[in-house]
Amino acid sequence: MIPQAFDWMPLVVTFLCLCVLKMGGFSASVTQATVQSDVLCHDWGVWSETSVCVYDGEVSWIYCPLFSYPTLYSYSQTQNSSLSLLWYRQTHTHDLEQPINLKLHTLHKDREYLWIQPATAQDAGLYICMLRNISSCVKISVKLEVVQRDGECNASARPHLNLTIPFQSDRTLTCPNLNTLTLPNSTHSVTWYHVSVCECVRECVCETRCRSDLFRGDRELKGDDLIIHRMSVPYAGLYSCVVSYQMNGRTLQFTRGINVTAVVPDIGNKAPSLLNPASDQIYTVTLGDQATLSCRASLPHLYTEKQEIWWTINNKTVEQLADPRFSSPEATHESYYYGDEIKERVLHVMDFSSDDLQREFNCSARNSRGFVTSRAVLKSQPYVPTLELGCGLGVTLALMLMMFVVYHVFWLELLLLYRSWFGSDERYTDDKQYDVYISYARNSEEEEFVLSTLRRVLETEFGYSVCIFDRDSLPGGTITDDTLRCVGQSRRLVVVVSPCSAVRGTQALLELQAGLTSMLHGGSLKVVLIQFKPVQRKSWVKELRRARLALTLIRWQGEKSTPLNSRFWKQLQLELPMRRSTEKHTPLPDITQHTQYTQHTQHTHPAKDKLIQCYSTSAL
Numbered sequence: 001m002i003p004q005a006f007d008w009m010p011l012v013v014t015f016l017c018l019c020v021l022k023m024g025g026f027s028a029s030v031t032q033a034t035v036q037s038d039v040l041c042h043d044w045g046v047w048s049e050t051s052v053c054v055y056d057g058e059v060s061w062i063y064c065p066l067f068s069y070p071t072l073y074s075y076s077q078t079q080n081s082s083l084s085l086l087w088y089r090q091t092h093t094h095d096l097e098q099p100i101n102l103k104l105h106t107l108h109k110d111r112e113y114l115w116i117q118p119a120t121a122q123d124a125g126l127y128i129c130m131l132r133n134i135s136s137c138v139k140i141s142v143k144l145e146v147v148q149r150d151g152e153c154n155a156s157a158r159p160h161l162n163l164t165i166p167f168q169s170d171r172t173l174t175c176p177n178l179n180t181l182t183l184p185n186s187t188h189s190v191t192w193y194h195v196s197v198c199e200c201v202r203e204c205v206c207e208t209r210c211r212s213d214l215f216r217g218d219r220e221l222k223g224d225d226l227i228i229h230r231m232s233v234p235y236a237g238l239y240s241c242v243v244s245y246q247m248n249g250r251t252l253q254f255t256r257g258i259n260v261t262a263v264v265p266d267i268g269n270k271a272p273s274l275l276n277p278a279s280d281q282i283y284t285v286t287l288g289d290q291a292t293l294s295c296r297a298s299l300p301h302l303y304t305e306k307q308e309i310w311w312t313i314n315n316k317t318v319e320q321l322a323d324p325r326f327s328s329p330e331a332t333h334e335s336y337y338y339g340d341e342i343k344e345r346v347l348h349v350m351d352f353s354s355d356d357l358q359r360e361f362n363c364s365a366r367n368s369r370g371f372v373t374s375r376a377v378l379k380s381q382p383y384v385p386t387l388e389l390g391c392g393l394g395v396t397l398a399l400m401l402m403m404f405v406v407y408h409v410f411w412l413e414l415l416l417l418y419r420s421w422f423g424s425d426e427r428y429t430d431d432k433q434y435d436v437y438i439s440y441a442r443n444s445e446e447e448e449f450v451l452s453t454l455r456r457v458l459e460t461e462f463g464y465s466v467c468i469f470d471r472d473s474l475p476g477g478t479i480t481d482d483t484l485r486c487v488g489q490s491r492r493l494v495v496v497v498s499p500c501s502a503v504r505g506t507q508a509l510l511e512l513q514a515g516l517t518s519m520l521h522g523g524s525l526k527v528v529l530i531q532f533k534p535v536q537r538k539s540w541v542k543e544l545r546r547a548r549l550a551l552t553l554i555r556w557q558g559e560k561s562t563p564l565n566s567r568f569w570k571q572l573q574l575e576l577p578m579r580r581s582t583e584k585h586t587p588l589p590d591i592t593q594h595t596q597y598t599q600h601t602q603h604t605h606p607a608k609d610k611l612i613q614c615y616s617t618s619a620l
Contacts, residue, residue: 041137046126051143053158059254060119061180064112064129065140073131075112082133087114090141091125100127105248113180117252121146149255159238159259164303164339165231166265173226175241176256188245190224195238228260236262263301263339270300271370272307275342277363282377286384291352293376294344295363301339307367311347314360318347325350354380412570423578426491430524434467435577437490439511440532441500442470449532449556450496461564463579469507479507487514491577492526497544497553498533509541516543528575529553 047065054060064085066073078085087109088097100107100114108115116123124146130139165171175190192215215221218230228235239260244253275296277283285291299307309331313321318328331345345363349356357378364373407414426432436458440446450468458464467490473482487493493515495508518525529551540548554571561568 039132039135039137041130041132041139044138044140046141046143051145053145053147054116054119055149055255056121056146057118057149059252060116060123060144060146061110061177062114062116062127062129062142062144064114065142066129066131066138067112078131083131083136084133085109085112086130086132088128088130088139089125090128097128116144117247117250119144119146159257161256161258162261163258164261164263164301165228165235166263167231167338168265169231170227170229171231173228173239173241173258173260175224175243176258177254178224178241178243178256188243191242191244192221192226193240193242194235195240231262233262236260261339266301266303269369270302270367272300272309272365272367272372273298274363274365274372274374277374277376279374282379284379284381285349285352285356287352287354287380287382289352291349291356293347293349293361293363295346296334296342296344297363297365297372298342299340299365299367300369301341302367302369305368307365309343309345309363309365311345312360312362312364315362352380412567412574415574416570419574419578425579426524426577430491432491432524433465433489434472434486434491435464436492436494437467437469437487437511437515438494438496439508439515440496441498441506441508443500446496446498446532453562454494454496454530457564457569458576462573462576464576469511480510483507483510484514487511487525488518490525492528492575494528494530494572497529497531497535497540499535509543512541513543526575527551528572530572531555 044066049065052060052062067075073083075085087100087102089100090097102109106117108117112129114127114129124144126141126143128139128141130137132138160176163171163173173192178188178190194215215226218228218232219235220227220229226239226241237260239258240255241258242253242255244251246252275298276294283291283293293311295309295311297309299309310317311328313326318326327348327350328345331343334342334344347361357380361376361378362373363376364371366372438450438454440450455466455468458466467486469483469486473486493511495512495515500506512527515525515527519527529548531553552571552575554568554575556568560566563569
């Protein structure tokens with residue numbers, strides 16, 4: 001029994017040792033993870049050079065950009081060191097980084113590549129590759145875009161490679177990234193498509209054609225490559241290669257695009273030439289304003305060569321001059337013809353001064369075949385302050401418009417105000433007895449308007465001396481003599497126009513004739529017409545029709561004209577003599593006394609009986 005127990009003892013001891021080592025290794029890994037979690041990881045952000053774009057349902061692989069700089073990191077050195085390559089993912093719906101589960105059958109890590117076989121729309125987002133050990137950590141993100149395929153060629157897709165091929169030359173097109181397909185026991189096939197140059201068909205609608213069966217003649221398929229034996233214009237465009245292969249019983253594929261551009265051959269004179277400034281060109285600048293000088297150069301196509309165009313001021317570039325007044329943005333493309341292009345570069349000079357006229361402004365262009373330069377000839381013109389003039393003219397027009405509107409609305413008030421400031425009182429320049437003589441038809445309605453409204457306002461409110469024949473004439477005299485005397489002693493003759501105000505044989509006509517005669521013979525009397533009721537022009541007497549064009553007609557509009565601030569009273573006051581101060585006269589006797597007086601005088605004046613009869617029988 002002892003030998004048997006002795007035979008089991010080594011096995012038990014070995015088992016216990018393995019358990020202890022296993023537990024120790026687990027503890028060490030936990031400790032290492034804990035330590036690593038405390039290490040601050042340096043984030044290089046999102047890789048700015050390019051993003052990975054793949055069609056929905058195709059294979060995609062993401063390259064870790066940390067290995068793009070062999071002087072910093074290389075995959076072979078990483079494997080020999082303690083650094084570990086880890087992959088994480090950040091989607092649009094999650095802000096935190098999540099570890100990638102490599103156990104999924106669609107994900108596969110191969111050296112510095114992460115394969116997604118195939119990629120779907122849910123796989124889009126940021127993929128983070130991380131190199132870390134117990135003491136250091138660095139990471140960088142790569143953006144993956146998953147787009148929907150639009151046909152076999154998808155002409156709007158971003159190409160993976162751009163090629164320029166000279167006319168009449170040959171070139172072999174190799175599908176990009178085909179060498180990355182290094183999975184063991186994998187077979188593949190490559191299918192090429194070409195999006196031909198836009199052709200004008202059916203009412204000149206531009207149509208793109210995607211073909212895979214036209215590679216013959218000057219183009220030939222040889223293995224996985226496409227050979228162009230003689231380049232021509234129809235062979236330019238987008239070439240797409242679709243790579244299909246089998247893996248684990250599944251058919252997978254990916255697509256790559258090559259944009260081919262036809263250019264002129266690298267033969268002949270390839271030296272640049274300047275179009276502006278020309279020998280006879282003069283740049284006109286304005287002192288005190290910004291000046292813009294244009295430089296245009298024709299640059300022939302040269303392969304893998306950067307052609308330059310720039311401005312110099314006194315043989316110094318804008319960067320060397322370091323003056324904020326001078327700026328020159330990068331050159332812009334003006335035209336492009338099979339590689340030959342015309343570029344323009346401008347020079348901005350702020351606050352151009354007379355000292356700048358003494359500077360030498362040169363435009364230059366250069367490539368490996370030649371160098372050209374030309375000086376800009378400047379001519380100054382006086383500074384015209386267009387902004388200031390425009391603002392001044394705008395303000396002047398606005399003020400004129402405002403003054404026109406104010407005058408159009410308040411012209412009566414302005415004229416009355418002007419006359420009150422600069423007008424003269426006629427009482428001190430003549431020997432007239434009355435300011436106003438009122439002529440009207442002798443009927444009850446007009447007498448009520450003249451005595452109760454017109455006379456009251458003129459005497460009581462405005463302070464005028466008013467003459468009314470029936471009230472102010474001396475008894476015992478003749479009507480004609482008294483009328484001429486009263487009219488001659490008045491400064492204004494106010495005629496109340498109505499259908500019966502100027503009828504042949506009435507006193508109102510006599511008063512009108514007296515006033516018009518005085519005006520025609522150079523007298524100081526002025527006649528003012530007040531339209532009490534509308535009168536047709538053909539009903540007016542001959543004297544009134546002839547004088548109407550030279551007389552002021554003021555219309556009475558009933559209740560609307562009753563207030564003292566109405567337009568009627570302002571117009572009437574403007575036609576009457578100016579008064580600097582309002583002198584209110586003593587009110588006249590009661591209207592009933594005046595009515596009795598007029599009734600008494602009606603028996604001695606037959607013309608008034610005719611006037612009353614006219615008013616009662618007239619119909620307008």
